[in-house]
Amino acid sequence: MSTTEAVQASQEESAEEALLARIQAGELIEDMDELTPRYKAILERTLEIAAQSEVTVLTWAYTAFDVAPDIGAKVAICGTIQDEVGHAHQQGMLYERFGVNMQKLAFEADPNTYWSLPIMEFPIRNYAEFVVAQAFLDRAGRFTTWDLELHCSFAPYRRTLKKVNFEEAFHFRHGALWTKYYFEQNDETKKLVQDAVNWIFPWGYHWYGRPDHLKGHPDQLTYKVRHWTNDTMRAKWLKSATDFADRTGLDVPARYDEEKDDYVIDGMPYPMTFDAEKMDWEWEETTWDRAIGNFKKGGPMRPACYERLQREEWGDKLW
Ligand SMILES: [Fe+2]
Ligand SMILES: [Fe+2]
Numbered sequence: 001m002s003t004t005e006a007v008q009a010s011q012e013e014s015a016e017e018a019l020l021a022r023i024q025a026g027e028l029i030e031d032m033d034e035l036t037p038r039y040k041a042i043l044e045r046t047l048e049i050a051a052q053s054e055v056t057v058l059t060w061a062y063t064a065f066d067v068a069p070d071i072g073a074k075v076a077i078c079g080t081i082q083d084e085v086g087h088a089h090q091q092g093m094l095y096e097r098f099g100v101n102m103q104k105l106a107f108e109a110d111p112n113t114y115w116s117l118p119i120m121e122f123p124i125r126n127y128a129e130f131v132v133a134q135a136f137l138d139r140a141g142r143f144t145t146w147d148l149e150l151h152c153s154f155a156p157y158r159r160t161l162k163k164v165n166f167e168e169a170f171h172f173r174h175g176a177l178w179t180k181y182y183f184e185q186n187d188e189t190k191k192l193v194q195d196a197v198n199w200i201f202p203w204g205y206h207w208y209g210r211p212d213h214l215k216g217h218p219d220q221l222t223y224k225v226r227h228w229t230n231d232t233m234r235a236k237w238l239k240s241a242t243d244f245a246d247r248t249g250l251d252v253p254a255r256y257d258e259e260k261d262d263y264v265i266d267g268m269p270y271p272m273t274f275d276a277e278k279m280d281w282e283w284e285e286t287t288w289d290r291a292i293g294n295f296k297k298g299g300p301m302r303p304a305c306y307e308r309l310q311r312e313e314w315g316d317k318l319w
Contacts, residue, residue, distance in 0.1 A: 063124045118297075133203075135172055176248075194251060235263070
């Protein structure tokens with residue numbers, strides 16, 4: 001390293017330390033010029049995952065359209081899709097400030113590289129499954145975006161997520177309302193709802209990835225891009241989801257434990273992995289490496305669902 005390079009490296013390091021000190025003191029960062037390379041890289045990675053995963057909800061929600069029972073349900077699905085396009089757009093507009101072309105990221109990225117959760121790559125079998133997924137999984141997704149709105153040290157990201165979170169809350173409330181409706185309608189719909197809950201509930205619990213003790217302390221937390229850890233979000237979701245299930249009469253593998261004064265899983269191995277062919281969970285404990293490896297492989301619609309998205313054939317069945 002030459003002297004000039006050494007001076008530059010030490011200047012960059014002190015700029016990095018100065019920004020970190022401001023952030024840790026609770027200051028919010030407003031301007032793009034204030035971003036240091038490390039902070040910028042953390043925000044970029046967060047935005048890339050967030051923006052792309054909003055896009056992938058489209059290809060999943062679309063599969064509910066054919067199985068929706070009536071026009072009201074079809075309108076609700078279209079509304080959801082429209083909201084999710086908006087979420088991708090909101091976060092994409094912010095991401096473009098980092099010099100990224102969101103159009104390219106959404107419509108020209110290699111379909112095999114989309115960041116998503118595998119549940120978004122399974123077709124929806126009936127409308128009960130769609131509303132149950134809203135009730136449990138939009139609830140799960142909202143904890144991640146809500147954390148960013150409440151705590152992110154980059155102020156523009158907080159503002160971007162206001163509308164997103166308002167709509168995510170609407171999605172899970174919509175899901176909760178109709179889950180209850182179909183659970184109480186008749187024996188047939190009750191069974192559809194319970195079957196959907198058995199499939200969907202573990203996706204919510206596995207939503208946040210590895211537990212904290214296996215993850216270390218990521219830069220996202222050091223730079224206060226996030227405040228809630230994976231374990232914190234999982235615990236918040238478990239409480240909220242189990243409480244909803246108990247109020248509605250749904251059977252879930254979790255309960256409130258009086259002795260611990262906390263919500264605990266009960267009857268669900270953790271971690272476990274899914275069986276894509278059976279569209280079910282294995283229901284036996286596995287290793288985190290295997291579970292995460294299968295999550296990365298994705299579900300059966302991958303990558304065809306993203307190829308379809310890129311061909312923009314969305315109008316085909318709608319009109
Ligand atoms: Fe969303
Ligand atoms: Fe949503």
